[in-house]
Amino acid sequence: NAGVTQTPKFRILKIGQSMTLQCTQDMNHNYMYWYRQDPGMGLKLIYYSVGAGITDKGEVPNGYNVSRSTTEDFPLRLELAAPSQTSVYFCASSLVAGQSGYTFGSGTRLTVV
Amino acid sequence: EDKVVQSPLSLVVHEGDTVTLNCSYEVTNFRSLLWYKQEKKAPTFLFMLTSSGIEKKSGRLSSILDKKELFSILNITATQTGDSAVYLCALGGSQGNLIFGKGTKLSVKP
Numbered sequence: 001n002a003g004v005t006q007t008p009k010f011r012i013l014k015i016g017q018s019m020t021l022q023c024t025q026d027m028n029h030n031y032m033y034w035y036r037q038d039p040g041m042g043l044k045l046i047y048y049s050v051g052a053g054i055t056d057k058g059e060v061p062n063g064y065n066v067s068r069s070t071t072e073d074f075p076l077r078l079e080l081a082a083p084s085q086t087s088v089y090f091c092a093s094s095l096v097a098g099q100s101g102y103t104f105g106s107g108t109r110l111t112v113v
Numbered sequence: 114e115d116k117v118v119q120s121p122l123s124l125v126v127h128e129g130d131t132v133t134l135n136c137s138y139e140v141t142n143f144r145s146l147l148w149y150k151q152e153k154k155a156p157t158f159l160f161m162l163t164s165s166g167i168e169k170k171s172g173r174l175s176s177i178l179d180k181k182e183l184f185s186i187l188n189i190t191a192t193q194t195g196d197s198a199v200y201l202c203a204l205g206g207s208q209g210n211l212i213f214g215k216g217t218k219l220s221v222k223p
Contacts, residue, residue, distance in 0.1 A: 031209040042117070042201060042213030043156075050209065058210060090155055094209055102147070102211065104155035 002026050006091050006105035013081040013112045021076040021108050023091030031094045032074040036087040081112045115140040119202050119214035127222050130192050134217045136202030137184040143204040146185050151199045192221045
């Protein structure tokens with residue numbers, strides 16, 4: 001069971017560079033989410049999707065974009081990386097909204113220098 | 114604005130102690146309250162609470178929700194060094210998103 005797979009695990013970007021964080025789930029979950037976690041803080045929602053073709057902004061969407069062309073994939077795009085985007089990024093999925101079946105990926109540690 | 118507040122932010126105890134972690138919230142229309150344990154990597158699920166006053170229990174861990182007073186507690190009895198982690202409280206919103214508190218960092222010393 002792969003669950004939620006995130007790549008890469010680590011990345012260093014220079015200011016102004018762009019990159020895509022990949023997220024794939026094999027559980028046929030409709031709901032997918034991207035969170036970021038800064039040191040000493042809880043997770044904050046960046047974007048979420050309730051199904052293929054549907055995405056919506058979370059609490060901290062500025063500087064990011066997402067797409068959901070398939071049920072399995074939910075990539076997060078960073079355009080013009082800034083030091084404020086240095087964080088750990090978690091992708092998650094769930095079958096039912098707000099329930100215990102929330103599965104997290106292992107995270108991507110991103111540093112922008 | 115929806116808010117989840119956890120206390121204390123950090124806690125140091127010795128093995129064998131009992132700890133109580135607190136989570137208070139100001140969230141409307143939430144479906145469930147969840148507790149997660151986070152060690153080095155992704156949060157792992159502990160409990161989901163939907164009804165007030167019903168205790169959930171798993172080994173040395175237990176949790177209860179009070180919807181009238183808007184809080185939940187997570188108890189850990191006979192703590193072990195392996196309990197050292199950040200414990201996150203989150204409320205499940207209507208869109209399936211989770212609203213997280215900042216977490217309580219628990220350190221259990223031998």
